[in-house]
Amino acid sequence: MKAPSSGASQGGVRRALQSSAVRALAALAFVFLLGLVFNADGSFLRWSTHRDMLRHISVFGILACGMTVVIITAGIDLSVGSLLGFTAVFFSLLSLQWGWPPGLAVPAALLAGAACGLASGGLIARFRIQPFIATLAMMVFARGMAKWISGGRKISTAVQLPDGSFQYKGVPGFFQSLNSKLLGENIAVVTLIFLACVVLTGVLLAKLRPGRHLYAVGGNEEAARLSGVPVGRTKLLAYGLSGFLCAVAGICQAAQEQQGDPVAGSTYELTAIAIVVIGGTNLMGGKGGIGLTLIGAMTIGYLEKILSINAVGEAPRLMLTGLIIVGAVLFQRVRK
Amino acid sequence: MTARTIGWAGLMGAAFVLGACQDRTSSSDTTGPAARAGRPARWTVGMSQCNLGEPWRVQMNRDIEASAAEHPELKVVYKDAQNDSLRQRSQIEEYIGAGVDLIIVSPKEAAPLTAPVAAARAKGIPVIVLDRRVLGEAFTCFIGADNKRIGRAAGEWVVRRLGGKGKIVELKGLMTSTPGQDRNSGFREGIRDSGLEVVFEADMKWLEPDARKEMESALARFPKIDLVYAHNDPGAHGAYLAAQAAGREKNILFIGVDGLPHEGRAYVAQGLLEASFEYPTGGREAVETALKILNGEAVPKEITLASRVFTRENVAAGGEWLKRP
Numbered sequence: 001m002k003a004p005s006s007g008a009s010q011g012g013v014r015r016a017l018q019s020s021a022v023r024a025l026a027a028l029a030f031v032f033l034l035g036l037v038f039n040a041d042g043s044f045l046r047w048s049t050h051r052d053m054l055r056h057i058s059v060f061g062i063l064a065c066g067m068t069v070v071i072i073t074a075g076i077d078l079s080v081g082s083l084l085g086f087t088a089v090f091f092s093l094l095s096l097q098w099g100w101p102p103g104l105a106v107p108a109a110l111l112a113g114a115a116c117g118l119a120s121g122g123l124i125a126r127f128r129i130q131p132f133i134a135t136l137a138m139m140v141f142a143r144g145m146a147k148w149i150s151g152g153r154k155i156s157t158a159v160q161l162p163d164g165s166f167q168y169k170g171v172p173g174f175f176q177s178l179n180s181k182l183l184g185e186n187i188a189v190v191t192l193i194f195l196a197c198v199v200l201t202g203v204l205l206a207k208l209r210p211g212r213h214l215y216a217v218g219g220n221e222e223a224a225r226l227s228g229v230p231v232g233r234t235k236l237l238a239y240g241l242s243g244f245l246c247a248v249a250g251i252c253q254a255a256q257e258q259q260g261d262p263v264a265g266s267t268y269e270l271t272a273i274a275i276v277v278i279g280g281t282n283l284m285g286g287k288g289g290i291g292l293t294l295i296g297a298m299t300i301g302y303l304e305k306i307l308s309i310n311a312v313g314e315a316p317r318l319m320l321t322g323l324i325i326v327g328a329v330l331f332q333r334v335r336k
Numbered sequence: 337m338t339a340r341t342i343g344w345a346g347l348m349g350a351a352f353v354l355g356a357c358q359d360r361t362s363s364s365d366t367t368g369p370a371a372r373a374g375r376p377a378r379w380t381v382g383m384s385q386c387n388l389g390e391p392w393r394v395q396m397n398r399d400i401e402a403s404a405a406e407h408p409e410l411k412v413v414y415k416d417a418q419n420d421s422l423r424q425r426s427q428i429e430e431y432i433g434a435g436v437d438l439i440i441v442s443p444k445e446a447a448p449l450t451a452p453v454a455a456a457r458a459k460g461i462p463v464i465v466l467d468r469r470v471l472g473e474a475f476t477c478f479i480g481a482d483n484k485r486i487g488r489a490a491g492e493w494v495v496r497r498l499g500g501k502g503k504i505v506e507l508k509g510l511m512t513s514t515p516g517q518d519r520n521s522g523f524r525e526g527i528r529d530s531g532l533e534v535v536f537e538a539d540m541k542w543l544e545p546d547a548r549k550e551m552e553s554a555l556a557r558f559p560k561i562d563l564v565y566a567h568n569d570p571g572a573h574g575a576y577l578a579a580q581a582a583g584r585e586k587n588i589l590f591i592g593v594d595g596l597p598h599e600g601r602a603y604v605a606q607g608l609l610e611a612s613f614e615y616p617t618g619g620r621e622a623v624e625t626a627l628k629i630l631n632g633e634a635v636p637k638e639i640t641l642a643s644r645v646f647t648r649e650n651v652a653a654g655g656e657w658l659k660r661p
Binding site (some may be wrong): 019035040041043046048049052054055151152153154156157160166168172179181253257261263264268304305308309311313314 | 388389391394510511512517532536537538539541544545548549550553557570574577581582597598599601602605606
């Protein structure tokens with residue numbers, strides 16, 4: 001597992017983060033232990049269960065990567081679930097119904113996602129609208145676009161002809177490959193995409209100059225501005241990247257559902273935020289890292305999986321999830 | 337610190353206001369095709385739909401539209417209450433104020449809409465209530481389907497299909513909702529006294545990604561599953577995709593409920609689902625009943641819609657009607 005590193009100039013931050021990582025790992029280990037105890041007749045002991053957990057959490061994890069970058073700038077992005085829905089519908093429309101090849105449909109969907117993210121970023125950087133409000137507006141707007149371009153229906157391989165009858169197209173090979181598994185059926189393709197997103201954002205945050213700017217803006221915006229950090233451009237980068245990653249997640253979602261659902265991704269923003277926070281990235285900004293988010297994603301993923309293989313009912317499941325999120329976050333704050 | 341706290345409180349307040357608008361994105365006032373036909377319509381019908389967020393309700397409006405298009409004497413005005421009982425209440429009041437000739441309402445909830453429907457009746461406007469009920473008797477005609485009966489028919493069908501023996505996974509809608517409870521209890525009645533055993537059941541909240549996740553767990557736990565009964569077709573489709581990913585889709589049968597043309601029926605026609613049990617929208621029946629009322633004919637107080645089962649053999653021919661009890 002990749003050790004989180006801040007890339008921040010302060011030396012103390014690195015040490016604090018390392019202890020954050022240890023705590024995040026401890027929470028993950030605790031949930032994992034629960035799985036070993038409540039293993040549902042040995043289901044938890046099979047690799048396929050873990051592979052399926054990683055597949056399920058991948059889409060949320062990809063959203064959480066963008067969310068991490070945004071939260072490090074002391075912002076928040078509430079639009080990620082809606083943008084996932086919009087890009088899933090847009091991508092399905094292009095490839096399933098209009099027959100665009102993936103070489104065109106994928107960049108088009110990625111561009112659409114990035115453009116929406118940049119629009120939120122523009123409102124925040126240029127017009128000084130609170131991130132909470134700007135991305136809330138984008139959340140509502142993008143859901144509207146998803147419903148508008150789809151007419152409220154799922155965009156699938158069943159194409160309605162003018163006379164009302166249906167024509168069934170095959171599922172494109174690109175959808176099949178994204179929905180398949182690699183390395184001897186041992187890992188889902190979407191999980192590899194999630195890991196690629198982790199590496200991409202990890203390199204940005206830890207190694208590149210814009211990454212340091214992200215931490216600087218989140219730590220103290222005024223100080224960053226005075227020391228010559230391009231604050232506006234840095235915020236644009238954060239929200240644009242988040243929008244781009246939403247589109248990556250949207251494409252993965254569409255491939256896994258083999259259709260574009262205009263209500264896909266509802267409340268996913270909350271799961272993405274929970275993943276980031278459980279990992280230990282600070283909502284106040286300036287601190288955190290992508291490794292923490294990876295651990296947070298696995299913690300949430302295992303929690304859901306354990307509740308699912310034990311067929312725990314909906315009501316106790318919601319209550320347990322709430323309790324464990326609070327527990328994990330409190331645990332993060334324990335001072336030694 | 338205090339200023340920041342107040343700031344956050346303000347933001348949360350704004351979030352509630354805006355968040356409440358999240359689903360209010362469909363056009364709220366549109367005019368039906370009859371109005372575009374050129375000839376002046378003789379009657380105006382006001383339709384209030386509780387929300388257009390669900391494909392099934394989108395289909396209901398389309399069924400009404402398609403049926404009304406065959407009758408140029410009807411003009412149908414549509415309003416979407418966006419899942420808000422009070423908004424739906426004011427829509428009915430708007431229709432009363434506008435003096436429409438008839439109101440069709442598919443209520444979100446019974447209690448808050450009983451009074452406005454009664455007010456319309458008091459003004460002499462006939463009201464057809466679709467799918468969900470209002471309290472009391474102050475309406476003209478109720479049209480709806482019976483989830484429990486559909487669940488039972490699905491159960492009996494499964495008993496016949498599997499020869500009375502087998503292991504079943506049940507992917508439930510939302511067990512806090514009436515359709516979820518009825519599709520569950522009806523199905524259990526249908527398979528009672530048979531050798532069928534429900535080995536795994538989980539709430540998938542009507543959502544396809546959740547159904548896929550729960551099915552993965554069922555597959556992990558049980559090496560042998562004969563059939564998956566999902567409370568809606570997207571759930572059955574999600575379960576199919578999970579089984580396909582595990583290479584086990586050929587050994588399992590999948591059945592769902594709703595039978596929408598572009599969902600359940602399409603999945604059956606594509607050979608993914610074994611069967612889909614129709615939960616009819618009643619859109620066409622509502623328009624036919626409206627015409628009868630407007631022409632002064634008598635209509636029954638309650639119409640229970642018949643539903644069909646779509647299987648691979650009969651889907652092209654339009655399905656097979658389930659027998660009435």
